[in-house]
Amino acid sequence: MNFVEQYKELKPIYERFSQSLIVLIKSILDVNEIKYHLIEGRSKEIDSFKNKIELKKGKYGNPLEEIMDLCGIRIIVYYQTDIDKIDSLIRENFEVDLKNSVDKSTILKSNEFGYLSNHYIIKINSVRSHLPEWLKFNDLKAEIQLRTVLQHSWAAISHELEYKSNFDIPDLLKRKLFRLAGLFELADEQFVQVKQKQFELSKAIENKTDIENISVYNEMNLDTIKYYFSENESILEDYWILGQKAGFDYADTNDDRTDSYFSHIVNISKLLGINSIETLTEFLENSKKFAGEYLKVVFLQQKPDENGERMWMADGAFMIYLVLMSQLNENELKNYQPKSWSTDILQRVKVSIEKWKTNKKKK
Known part of the structure; x- marks a missing residue:
């Protein structure tokens, strides 16, 4: 049996190995x-295995042992600082073949083309090798690629251009590609600095201190809003009680959904000229007087199901968002289009606001 036929039989094991590694990582x-x-993984395709042997004829004595990426895992992270953290974790949790592993970003000279990632050749370490679920993978190796989102973008684009080395590039394009590689690398560094600055800002908000003579804790942005409501949960609870009385059912939203509502609150507040936490607090306190009646109008605009019941699940942040929407003037309301809302729900809310304003005028 030749090596290609042997690999056909082994490929399902490598596939299971890649899936197990993904879960573990x-x-x-x-x-x-x-x-x-x-985080994604794969086993090498049979045609790819065959082509690699044929292209490098004579290089491999036993390609099943010498080709290191029969199982491949790719980890893509947001920040360069995460690369160092994950590097340590890979070394702690796997047996790393240092001879065949490489930080490719360190092997490029200053005048060479590329912006590359870390590659590790790993095996299961002794801690896991005795566990039943890993026994069948003990003799297998895998390649782990570790890169940032920007490194991955560079790799995808350069792959499309099909330039494998510095010598492949026409002189006419070299300068442009070198500059682009530098911009990607600089952007990675700048994102790390932005992340650090975000941390400093969150601490300033928490401690109510100024940064660069700016009262960041009173400014209206996503960070200040998140902190504001974490410290004033009673406001969210008050508005949820008003929503509950209007007929809404409670939705236990995840962090991404809640952050989305908070982002909407920031955007619409600025549209209304509410540019500070202090002004928002004042608005929310005063709005409790009419919020219950208004939210009931919004809820009743919801279409009944086949049993004649209305169902609309939300939370306190969403109630506040609806109340802020009620303050938009006719022209603002007409042009307001939050990205995450369906046209149907948005239209019903807009109709509700118009009905509520009409009823208020009649009174």
């Missing part, structure tokens, strides 16, 4: 609270 990063953009 996700668990390791989650436990260490490292956010990632994407």
Whole structure:
């Protein structure tokens, strides 16, 4: 049996190996609270294995042992600082073949083309090798690619251009590509600095201190709003009680959904000229007087189901958002289009606001 036929039989095992590694790596990063953009894996395609042997004829004595990427995992993270953290975790949790692993970003000279990632050749370490779920993978190797989102973008674009080395590039394009590679690398560094600045701002908001003579804790932005409501949960509760009395059912929203509502609150507040936390607090306190009646009008605009019941699940942040919307003037309301809303729901809310304003005038 030749090597290609042998690999056909082994490929399902490598496929299962890649899926097990994905689950394990996700668990390791989650436990260490490292956010990632994407973790994906695959076993090498049979045609790709065959072509590699044929292209490098004579190089491999036993390609099943010498080709290191029969199982491949790719980890894409947001920040360069996460690369160092994950590098340590890979070394702690796997047996790393240092001879065949490489930080490709360190092997490029200053005048060479490229912006590359870390590659590790790994095996299961002794801690896991005795566990039943890993026994069948003990002798297998895998390649782990570790890169940032920008490194991945560069790799995808340069792959499309089909330039594998510095010598492949026409002189006419070299300068442009070198400059682009530098911009990608600089952008990666700048994102790390932005992340650090965001951390400093969140601390300033929490401690109610100024940064660069600006009262960041009173400014209207997503960070200040999130902190404001975390410290004033009673406001969210008050508005949820008003929504509940109007007929809404409670929705236990996830962090992304809540952040989306907070972002809407920031945007619409600025549209209304509410440019500080202090002004927002004043608005929310005064709005409790009419919010219950208004929210009931909004809820009743919801279409009944086949049993004649209305169902609309939300939370306190959404109630506040609806109340802020009620203050838009006719022209603002007409042109207001939050991205995450369906046209149907938005139209019903707009009709509700118009009805409520008409009823208020009659009174």
